[in-house]
Amino acid sequence: RKADLPLDAWPKDLTPSTALRQWFAHDPVRWDEFRKRYLAELAEQQETARALLTQAAGSPLILLYAAHDQEHNGALVLRDFLQALVKSPPMRPEP
Template identity: 40%
Template sequence: MTAIMTKRIYDAPAASDGARVLVDRLWPRGVRRDAADLTGWFRDIAPSNALRAVFHHKPELWDAFCERYAQELDAHPEALKPLEDLIAKGPVTLLYAARETTYNNAVALKSYLEKRLG
């Protein structure tokens, strides 16, 4: 399977990133669109605003967040198709804006995709 990585959008782009995909619903503060070097912005696969508000990067809610986020993704498989197409072609880096590097939607999405794509 192709490599799926995660990275803060505030970190400098690297050649090893492959396709760079922003997976947040909101555009990150202080990032110029031309400097982001994005392949795409897939806001439709970001967690719902309601789920984001409940979780708010609290480690104690991580498992519940991942489960509910997976349910949201399962309910809209068509939204995943463009991302899955990119993954089939080569390395993909899922970009996020959160300061929390362990408990965020990109990490949850990476885990979900790795299970889904086998």
């Protein structure tokens, strides 16, 4: 149970939206589209993601997921998104 875990953070804004999770329904056929849509959602949360990375301060992050499918789950998309953020400079708004 989530309540039993010694968590430092649970950034809900970095999880897939309820609508997206329900649409995906862990159907591997929908994986590519799920990944695309989830990455679009994450792109709107770059500030939250960067704050999480700053809070981790170079320590390992453990991403939890409840899906039985180890190859098609949101944690994999989030991992890839976070790794890409580490490699890229922060986006600045255009004047």
